[in-house]
Amino acid sequence: DADVTQTPRNRITKTGKRIMLECSQTKGHDRMYWYRQDPGLGLRLIYYSFDVKDINKGEISDGYSVSRQAQAKFSLSLESAIPNQTALYFCATSDRTGGVVNEQFFGPGTRLTVL
Amino acid sequence: QKEVEQDPGPLSVPEGAIVSLNCTYSNSAFQYFMWYRQYSRKGPELLMYTYSSGNKEDGRFTAQVDKSSKYISLFIRDSQPSDSATYLCAMRVETSGSRLTFGEGTQLTVNP
Numbered sequence: 171d172a173d174v175t176q177t178p179r180n181r182i183t184k185t186g187k188r189i190m191l192e193c194s195q196t197k198g199h200d201r202m203y204w205y206r207q208d209p210g211l212g213l214r215l216i217y218y219s220f221d222v223k224d225i226n227k228g229e230i231s232d233g234y235s236v237s238r239q240a241q242a243k244f245s246l247s248l249e250s251a252i253p254n255q256t257a258l259y260f261c262a263t264s265d266r267t268g269g270v271v272n273e274q275f276f277g278p279g280t281r282l283t284v285l
Numbered sequence: 286q287k288e289v290e291q292d293p294g295p296l297s298v299p300e301g302a303i304v305s306l307n308c309t310y311s312n313s314a315f316q317y318f319m320w321y322r323q324y325s326r327k328g329p330e331l332l333m334y335t336y337s338s339g340n341k342e343d344g345r346f347t348a349q350v351d352k353s354s355k356y357i358s359l360f361i362r363d364s365q366p367s368d369s370a371t372y373l374c375a376m377r378v379e380t381s382g383s384r385l386t387f388g389e390g391t392q393l394t395v396n397p
Contacts, residue, residue: 212389272383276328
């Protein structure tokens, strides 16, 4: 089984709808991240959480919210989806004891289309 | 201006070619430099990392960092079709915890 899973893998929705993307991990890591990936812009950090009670905004948090329900679960919500939130969304995890590089492990991604 | 700039390509080379992938950056506080590889329809995976300036070699892959020029490179020798992927550079400062700043990625195709 995959260490970092994301659901759904694909989603098409309409402008104004509320959407939740879910991420679960079995790696036992305390740190979790949400990114979006757009052509020409690369990966950009939306929110990150270093433990269940520590949630922080990334560089592009406007229009998004998150919930860390447990160490293993980190959800991303779009309260009122708009077309420019169409993107590929990745969840990632890392371990605070992960050495100097603190490698991040990514899920398979969720392709979201907002019409 | 982006903190990290990366030529998006696409880059197409014949099998066996030497590939050079590059990133420039503006934040002199970056200390850790990474290369992630992303296959189509997959999440990125860490390929190599270096700390501060210098070179690091791992098989056919060599990562170079030149902090004086704010320039990093990834070289792939004897490229293979299995190397076809998008390569993303990533960087972080010492005090950022594990927050990374990514380049936009270079799409590489190695033709048999």
